[in-house]
Amino acid sequence: xxxxGAQQIESVDAVIGLVPPPARDGHTVENTIxxxxxxxxxxxxxxxxxxxxxNHIAAPIADGRWQLIASPLLTQDPSSLAQxxxxxxxxxxxxxxxxxxxxxxxxxxxLSATTxxxxxxxxxxxxxxxxxLVTPCYARHPFEGMINRAIVYPLVRALYGQQIRNPMGPxxxxxxxxxxxxxxxxxxxxxxxxxxxxxxxxxxxxxxxxHLGMRSYALPDVTNLSSLLVQILGPLFLDVERYAAHWQRAxxxxxxxxxxKPMYVxxxxxxxxxxxxxxxxxxxxxxxxxxxxxxxxxxxxVELRKMARVTGPQFRIPDETWARVVYDxxxxxxxxxxxxxxxLRALTPIYLGWVASYALELExxxxxxxxxxxxxxxxVYEETKPYFVSRWRWPDRFNP
Amino acid sequence: MWDQVRQSLDQSTVGxxxxxxxxxxxxxxxxVAVLFSVLLALLxxxxxxxxxRAVRFDERLENWGLxxxxxxxxxxxxxxxxxxxxxxxxVLSGVVLGLGAIEATVTSELTMRLFEYLPNVAISILVLxxxxxxxxxxxxxxxxxxxxxxxxxxxxxSLGVKWLVMVCTIAMALDHLEIGRGIVxxxxxILFGGIVLALALAVGLGLGLGSKEVxxxxxxxxSSRIPAxxxxxxxxx
Numbered sequence: 001x002x003x004x005g006a007q008q009i010e011s012v013d014a015v016i017g018l019v020p021p022p023a024r025d026g027h028t029v030e031n032t033i034x035x036x037x038x039x040x041x042x043x044x045x046x047x048x049x050x051x052x053x054x055n056h057i058a059a060p061i062a063d064g065r066w067q068l069i070a071s072p073l074l075t076q077d078p079s080s081l082a083q084x085x086x087x088x089x090x091x092x093x094x095x096x097x098x099x100x101x102x103x104x105x106x107x108x109x110x111l112s113a114t115t116x117x118x119x120x121x122x123x124x125x126x127x128x129x130x131x132x133l134v135t136p137c138y139a140r141h142p143f144e145g146m147i148n149r150a151i152v153y154p155l156v157r158a159l160y161g162q163q164i165r166n167p168m169g170p171x172x173x174x175x176x177x178x179x180x181x182x183x184x185x186x187x188x189x190x191x192x193x194x195x196x197x198x199x200x201x202x203x204x205x206x207x208x209x210x211h212l213g214m215r216s217y218a219l220p221d222v223t224n225l226s227s228l229l230v231q232i233l234g235p236l237f238l239d240v241e242r243y244a245a246h247w248q249r250a251x252x253x254x255x256x257x258x259x260x261k262p263m264y265v266x267x268x269x270x271x272x273x274x275x276x277x278x279x280x281x282x283x284x285x286x287x288x289x290x291x292x293x294x295x296x297x298x299x300x301x302v303e304l305r306k307m308a309r310v311t312g313p314q315f316r317i318p319d320e321t322w323a324r325v326v327y328d329x330x331x332x333x334x335x336x337x338x339x340x341x342x343x344l345r346a347l348t349p350i351y352l353g354w355v356a357s358y359a360l361e362l363e364x365x366x367x368x369x370x371x372x373x374x375x376x377x378x379x380v381y382e383e384t385k386p387y388f389v390s391r392w393r394w395p396d397r398f399n400p
Numbered sequence: 401m402w403d404q405v406r407q408s409l410d411q412s413t414v415g416x417x418x419x420x421x422x423x424x425x426x427x428x429x430x431x432v433a434v435l436f437s438v439l440l441a442l443l444x445x446x447x448x449x450x451x452x453r454a455v456r457f458d459e460r461l462e463n464w465g466l467x468x469x470x471x472x473x474x475x476x477x478x479x480x481x482x483x484x485x486x487x488x489x490x491v492l493s494g495v496v497l498g499l500g501a502i503e504a505t506v507t508s509e510l511t512m513r514l515f516e517y518l519p520n521v522a523i524s525i526l527v528l529x530x531x532x533x534x535x536x537x538x539x540x541x542x543x544x545x546x547x548x549x550x551x552x553x554x555x556x557x558s559l560g561v562k563w564l565v566m567v568c569t570i571a572m573a574l575d576h577l578e579i580g581r582g583i584v585x586x587x588x589x590i591l592f593g594g595i596v597l598a599l600a601l602a603v604g605l606g607l608g609l610g611s612k613e614v615x616x617x618x619x620x621x622x623s624s625r626i627p628a629x630x631x632x633x634x635x636x637x
Binding site for chain 2: 141143144145146147148225226228232272276279280283284287288291338339342345346348349355359
């Protein structure tokens, strides 16, 4: 289905895409559009949104500065979150290119919290400071975004050498230069969310991050954590393989420019119940050793078995072990020693073990302490990178 | 009279010797065919062994999940198994060829039936290989998903799935080989029917005889193990 409204517009300075979460009420999009359009802006902006509900109370009215474009492709499918988000991003990018815009922002968090400041923090660095990619930085809660905290952020930081807090967004600001780069790449080659950062870094495009504040979003189906890991880590590991020539040269990591003020959220005082996660880890060690032995070297397997024998508050998975596990899974993803989907699902018990270890360590810690803990984890990932490089280059020979 | 006895004996001896003499070229041909096929088999085995080692056949099979084949192979090497199968096939072909030189009628029928049966053997081997791969894949998938659902009988489930698929596969392979067709189909049907009947009886009798509490407690125990969409303080995304 084509977008409605795009044909009448010649060009704009910026395009904003609003991708609502799966479970939203009928008027969220209209209210968000109305809220954003209340503020006068010095540039011409096209607001791309999903089709409005048929029983909306009042349609937002476009004026000279704001143009509205409805696109049915802007949606999030909870059963394939990464895929649907990627499609929504691509649809917005295509409209941005058609309209010759200089910048494009996509907002995929809960639209009820989206303000014009949020959008401005995504667009301003592109329009005024000439950054090519603006990544988001949300208010940091010690126990939110665990997959990003445990795997995505440290891995991307260690491999690409830039301290990008949320490499997979999902809210981004993108320049026309990066849009063109994206458009010229084959569609199947790029998975939009992880590839944005990788493309920008490997092409030496300036990247910054904006502190957007609290991010609210509808919880996806967390009973299927293993499917979530497949959706998030699959494209990430594909990019690791694709950009291997680049990240093998990167050393250490550099901070990137930040806009806005960082925000921290303290964790609640209630005790953390990690029994289920520990059960999962122990069950995995007991039953999945055969599968893990195809992916992990013997020394790591022995360590995991030792850890599984420890129960209670003393349970810990050292960061060095965890970093090596993630690197070994990334390598196994490339080598296809077993089916990629099975391999990523088999990571779930070890991931839950690490989360349990993290939760026990930081049970009553402050948000700043949690940030320092994450920083230590990232440093360990960087220090363990030579191990990954060796295994990547000589997967048969280097097997400790 | 003794002259007639001697004459009969002479005739019978000449007859047997003539018969033997007529068969001798055939036996020599058989010997030559067998020797030649043995030499060819040795050569083919040497070449095939080199090729399979070069392509790391054993390791690739292990990666594809066909470790079961290694357990039944000589020296746990599927490459050696394949080499020996090929070698003995060549020798067998040589023997059949040689037999054809001895008595044309009988051996040609035997040869015809053998070659008609070969496609069935090939299909059965293919069915077994595909079945093993599918069984291994499904077993591993069920194992991983059951562990992720915190089910403590994950390994049992996985083994059950694997053997279900293997039993189906073996039944199909035997059917293709036309070995004990009726018995195999009957046994397979009885086995599956028996399992389904046992399950139905267990559930029906259990509920009927007042074991509702047992079932409810068991379900509650299992559902409490499975991570639910609760307001956990930890969020993964």
